[in-house]
Structure formats: C-alpha cells, structure tokens
Amino acid sequence: MDFHFENNTIKIIHQNKTFNLHPIWLRERLPGEKYFDLDTNQRLYEPSSIDLKLKIISCKLSDHKLDVEFNDGAQGQYHLDDLLIEMDGEKNKRGPLPKRILWNSQLEVIPQAIFEEDMVEKESMYNLLMDFYKYGFVIIKNVPTESKYLLKFVNSIGPVKVTNFGEYFDVMSKPNPNDLAYKPIALPPHTDNPYRKPEAPGIQFLHCLKNEVSGGFSTLVDGFSVAEYIKLNEPEAFESLTKTNLRYRFQDKDIILENWGELIELDKDGDYKQVRYSTRVDYVPPLESEKLESFYKARKLLGDLYTSSDFEIKFKLSPGDVMMFDNHRLLHGRTSYDSSEGARHLQGCYLEFDSTDGKLRHLHEKYHLSETNL
Numbered sequence: 001m002d003f004h005f006e007n008n009t010i011k012i013i014h015q016n017k018t019f020n021l022h023p024i025w026l027r028e029r030l031p032g033e034k035y036f037d038l039d040t041n042q043r044l045y046e047p048s049s050i051d052l053k054l055k056i057i058s059c060k061l062s063d064h065k066l067d068v069e070f071n072d073g074a075q076g077q078y079h080l081d082d083l084l085i086e087m088d089g090e091k092n093k094r095g096p097l098p099k100r101i102l103w104n105s106q107l108e109v110i111p112q113a114i115f116e117e118d119m120v121e122k123e124s125m126y127n128l129l130m131d132f133y134k135y136g137f138v139i140i141k142n143v144p145t146e147s148k149y150l151l152k153f154v155n156s157i158g159p160v161k162v163t164n165f166g167e168y169f170d171v172m173s174k175p176n177p178n179d180l181a182y183k184p185i186a187l188p189p190h191t192d193n194p195y196r197k198p199e200a201p202g203i204q205f206l207h208c209l210k211n212e213v214s215g216g217f218s219t220l221v222d223g224f225s226v227a228e229y230i231k232l233n234e235p236e237a238f239e240s241l242t243k244t245n246l247r248y249r250f251q252d253k254d255i256i257l258e259n260w261g262e263l264i265e266l267d268k269d270g271d272y273k274q275v276r277y278s279t280r281v282d283y284v285p286p287l288e289s290e291k292l293e294s295f296y297k298a299r300k301l302l303g304d305l306y307t308s309s310d311f312e313i314k315f316k317l318s319p320g321d322v323m324m325f326d327n328h329r330l331l332h333g334r335t336s337y338d339s340s341e342g343a344r345h346l347q348g349c350y351l352e353f354d355s356t357d358g359k360l361r362h363l364h365e366k367y368h369l370s371e372t373n374l
C-alpha cells in the first residue's frame with residue numbers, strides 16, 4: 001500500500017491499482033456518532049446534501065489511522081483497513097465469504113460438520129458455513145432423527161422458505177405423487193424448482209431419517225465446475241448455454257408456476273451466478289434454427305457432463321445425516337431403490353442465501369474479524 005496527499009487529493013495505491021479518493025466518497029464514510037447512529041450503524045444525514053465542491057483540507061496517516069479534515073468543518077479518523085477492504089474488488093463483493101473450491105469426482109474428502117445443540121452462535125457453525133460456501137455443500141452428522149427436527153435446526157440459521165409444497169417435504173415413495181421424487185425411481189442430476197419467482201430456492205436441506213434400502217445413493221455434481229470445463233473447452237457451447245433464456249413450468253391442481261433463466265447464468269462480472277437444470281420442466285423458445293441447433297448440441301454436452309462419472313460424487317446418507325447444498329450451484333439426484341427392501345425417508349426444506357450470508361458475516365465479525373484487516 002502506498003499513500004500520497006497532494007493538492008487536496010488523497011492517492012492510494014493498493015494491489016497495483018491507483019485510487020484517487022473522491023472527497024465526497026470519503027466524507028460520506030466519515031465515522032463518528034455525529035454522522036452515524038451507534039446502535040444501527042446507519043447514517044444520520046442525507047449524503048446527497050454534502051457540498052458537491054467539498055475539499056479535503058488536511059490528511060495525515062499514522063499507525064493505520066487516517067485523520068482527515070474537510071472544508072465543510074467535518075473532521076475525523078478512519079481506520080485505513082476499512083477503506084482498503086472497499087478497494088479490494090473481491091473482498092468488496094464477497095466480504096468474508098470464502099473463494100469457491102470447484103470439484104469433480106476426484107473430490108477426496110466430503111465436507112462434514114458434527115451437529116451440536118444450539119450451535120448457531122458457535123464457531124462450529126462458522127466452520128460449517130465456510131465449508132458450505134467453499135464446496136457448495138456440507139454433510140451435517142448426528143442430527144437427531146426426529147420428524148421435523150430439521151425445521152428447528154434450519155430455523156436457527158434463518159427462516160425456512162415456505163413454498164406451495166409447505167414448510168417441508170417428505171421424500172419417500174407414495175401413491176399418486178405430484179413429483180417424480182416421490183417414486184422409488186432413479187432421479188438424474190437436477191436443480192430444484194427453477195420455475196419459482198424471484199428465484200429457485202437457494203439452499204436445500206435433506207435430513208435422512210431412515211435408509212434401510214441397499215440402493216438410494218445420493219448424488220451431487222458441481223454445476224460451476226462443469227460450467228468451467230465447458231468454458232475452457234467448448235466456448236461455443238458455453239456461449240449458447242449462458243445466452244439462451246428458457247422457460248420453466250410447474251403445474252398441479254392448485255397452481256401454475258413459471259419463470260425464465262439460462263441453464264448457466266453469469267453475473268455482470270462474468271462470474272457464475274446460478275445453474276438451472278430440470279429437464280422435465282424446461283422449454284426453449286422457438287429461436288432461429290441455427291441458434292436452436294447450437295443450443296441442442298450444447299445441452300447434449302451439458303447433460304453428458306452432468307451425468308458423467310468424471311463429475312458426479314455418490315454416497316449413501318445415514319440416519320441422522322443432513323445434506324445441506326447450494327441449489328444454485330450443485331445438481332443433486334439419487335440412484336433407484338427397491339421400496340420392498342425397507343423404508344427410505346428423507347425430510348427436506350429450503351432456506352435463502354440472505355440467512356447464511358448474513359450469519360456468516362456475523363460469525364466472522366464475532367470470531368475472525370482481525371484476519372480480515374490487512
């Protein structure tokens with residue numbers, strides 16, 4: 001980090017980038033109880049009221065603290081680290097959320113956490129969430145095998161997302177089901193509910209209560225890892241999969257749900273945002289033949305990779321296991337089973353990312369704040 005103050009301008013060189021700190025940018029961050037409410041950390045004034053011709057009169061850096069005086073009479077002290085975090089593009093975007101670790105079938109260790117009573121404020125929850133954000137999933141062991149205990153656990157992290165399926169769903173074979181999940185057949189890799197608005201549920205939890213059958217293995221695929229493979233090796237397919245907008249539809253006797261999105265969605269920075277793959281409910285619009293040709297070729301490649309042994313991991317859930325996974329990144333499925341061998345009963349529910357993101361940020365401040373500061 002390099003720092004200069006000349007001609008009323010603060011220049012900071014950080015991570016090989018030069019930032020000329022705009023006086024208003026700095027002024028609207030000026031800490032202190034005159035400017036920010038100490039209880040809520042919210043601004044006590046309207047920042048658009050700051051004089052557009054504001055100037056910095058003086059500036060002194062010592063011991064990672066920056067003393068600044070403005071020509072509107074405001075003055076105060078900044079922690080330099082607070083400003084530097086905002087200049088780090090990755091940290092500014094993801095905060096304490098760790099970098100993703102993309103994986104394939106060579107993944108050696110399945111991320112696991114051990115359930116503890118009232119663990120939500122403990123460091124073990126921080127570690128659980130860190131693994132979840134790195135790998136897109138984590139298996140939580142030793143969760144009591146009581147029906148609906150899952151809701152108690154998930155609600156401790158954040159409010160369970162209630163859908164038209166209810167607060168939770170039972171995955172077991174049942175007669176006349178409204179979804180293929182409720183038959184003992186194999187379920188190919190898929191993401192859940194891309195037809196929901198505003199988005200498919202972010203996180204799914206599946207709690208194994210009984211698993212007495214010899215089949216019924218759970219499968220997971222890292223959709224972002226497959227996307228990265230296609231990006232590097234099949235750029236034309238990548239273009240089609242990230243640009244073709246599909247419609248997804250669910251219908252039962254009470255409701256029709258529809259939404260749109262790409263099979264691989266990128267954010268504004270070109271980073272992976274979400275994969276959608278639910279081939280029984282998706283509909284591509286009637287595009288020009290050439291575009292459809294490319295799309296069908298790309299979709300075939302995608303389907304082949306999602307079901308390839310190069311990318312899929314397969315394991316058996318035991319009673320007491322909760323599989324928590326990112327429904328925007330991972331695809332899940334299961335192998336078929338013979339329901340005459342015994343019972344297989346999972347309970348599932350959904351949670352949104354604002355709960356896990358918010359809890360991770362909170363636990364990071366509680367346990368690891370000093371590591372963030374540079």
Ligand SMILES: [Fe+2]
Pocket residue numbers: 181190191192332
């Ligand atoms: Fe599913």
